[in-house]
Amino acid sequence: MKKILVTGASGQLGQCLKHVSHRYQEFEFTFATSEDLDLSQFAVVRAYMARNEFDYCINCAAYTKVEQAEKEQEMAYLINAEAVKNLAQTCHENDCTLVHFSTDYVYDGKKHSAYSEEDETEPLNVYGASKLLGEQYIVEHLEKYFIFRVSWLYSDVGKNFFNTIRSKAEQEEDLKIVASQTGTPTNAYDLAEFVLEIISRGSTDYGTYNYSNLGEASWYDFAAEILKHCEKKGSLEKSEDFPTLATRPEYSVLDKQKAMDTFKVPIPEWKESLKTLF
Ligand SMILES: NC(=O)C1=CN([C@@H]2O[C@H](COP(=O)(O)OP(=O)(O)OC[C@H]3O[C@@H](n4cnc5c(N)ncnc54)[C@H](OP(=O)(O)O)[C@@H]3O)[C@@H](O)[C@H]2O)C=CC1
Numbered sequence: 001m002k003k004i005l006v007t008g009a010s011g012q013l014g015q016c017l018k019h020v021s022h023r024y025q026e027f028e029f030t031f032a033t034s035e036d037l038d039l040s041q042f043a044v045v046r047a048y049m050a051r052n053e054f055d056y057c058i059n060c061a062a063y064t065k066v067e068q069a070e071k072e073q074e075m076a077y078l079i080n081a082e083a084v085k086n087l088a089q090t091c092h093e094n095d096c097t098l099v100h101f102s103t104d105y106v107y108d109g110k111k112h113s114a115y116s117e118e119d120e121t122e123p124l125n126v127y128g129a130s131k132l133l134g135e136q137y138i139v140e141h142l143e144k145y146f147i148f149r150v151s152w153l154y155s156d157v158g159k160n161f162f163n164t165i166r167s168k169a170e171q172e173e174d175l176k177i178v179a180s181q182t183g184t185p186t187n188a189y190d191l192a193e194f195v196l197e198i199i200s201r202g203s204t205d206y207g208t209y210n211y212s213n214l215g216e217a218s219w220y221d222f223a224a225e226i227l228k229h230c231e232k233k234g235s236l237e238k239s240e241d242f243p244t245l246a247t248r249p250e251y252s253v254l255d256k257q258k259a260m261d262t263f264k265v266p267i268p269e270w271k272e273s274l275k276t277l278f
C-alpha cells in the first residue's frame, strides 16, 4: 500500500484532499498539520521523513498571505523556499515523490494570452518570488517531483476569495471589486481529485505543470458569479483600483495543454465547478 504524507493539512487544499481521500482506499494517508510537522524545523522534518518511509509527500504547507508577505519577507521565504528546499532534499534521500503547488503569481501578467510552463517567470510580489524560488530548489534537488502552478484557489473551507465574498454577501455588504485582473478561479476539490488521480495512475511524468479550471474571469466576474448563487447580498460595483500592498498580475490565465495531454484527466470549467459548492 502506497504511503502518502500530506503536509499543511489544516489549510484549504489539505482539507479538500482529506475530504476526497476516502475515494482512494488504496492509499495510506497521513495528514500532518503545522503543529504535527513544522516544515521550518529542518532537522525534525528530516528525521520524520527518514522514519516514516513515505512514497509521496503532497506539500500543502505554504505562506499564502499575499499582502502580509510584502512586510514579512523573511517568513515568506522561509516557508515557501527554504523549507521547500529542505523537503526536496529529504524526499531525494528517502526516494519519496514530492507533489508541490506553486502559483500564477510567478508570471508578470503582461501577456494577453494564456501562460505556458515555458513562458518567462517574473514575479511582481514577494509571495510570487518566494514561491518561484521554492520551485527552483525542487528542480535542483529532486528528480521525482510534480509542481503544479495553480491560480485563484477557492473552496468552502479556509480563507479564500469565495468565502470572503460569500460572508460579505451574507452581511448584505456593498462590494467594489477589481475588474482589471484576469485569471481563472480553481476549485480546490478539483485540484485535490486531479492530484490523487495522477498518483493512483502511478504517473512518472515528472515536471512542472499549470493547472486551473477552464475559462477565464476577472475578480469582478468571479464575485458576480458567486453572488448569483447567494440569496442575501448587497450591491456589486466594478472598481478600477482596490488599494493593495502587493502588485498582482493583470493577466494570469494558465495554459493547461501540457497537463491535459500528459494526464488526460478532465478539467472542469470554472462556472460549472463553482455551482457544485452551493
Ligand atoms: N490559495 C490560493 O489562492 C492559491 C494557493 N496556491 C498554493 O497552493 C498550496 C495550498 O494553498 P492553500 O491550501 O490555499 O493555503 P492555506 O493558506 O489555506 O494553507 C497553508 C497551510 O500551510 C500551513 N503552514 C504554514 N507554515 C507552515 C509550516 N512552517 N509548517 C507546516 N505547515 C505550515 C498552514 O498552517 P497554519 O494555518 O497552522 O499556519 C496552513 O495549514 C500552497 O502551496 C499555495 O501557495 C497556489 C495558487 C493559489
Ligand SMILES: Cc1cn([C@H]2C[C@H](O)[C@@H](COP(=O)(O)OP(=O)(O)O[C@H]3O[C@@H](C)C(=O)[C@@H](O)[C@H]3O)O2)c(=O)[nH]c1=O
Pocket (backbone or CB within 6 Å): 064, 065, 066, 067, 102, 103, 104, 105, 150, 151, 152, 153, 160, 161, 164, 175, 176, 177, 178, 181, 219, 239, 242, 244, 248
Ligand atoms: C476582498 C476584495 C478583494 N479585491 C481584490 C484585491 C485583489 O486584487 C483581488 C483578489 O483578492 P485576494 O486578496 O482575496 O486574493 P489574493 O490573495 O491575491 O489571491 C491569490 O492568493 C495566492 C495565495 C495565489 O496563489 C493566487 O493564485 C491568488 O489566488 O481582489 C477587491 O477588489 N475588492 C474586495 O472587496
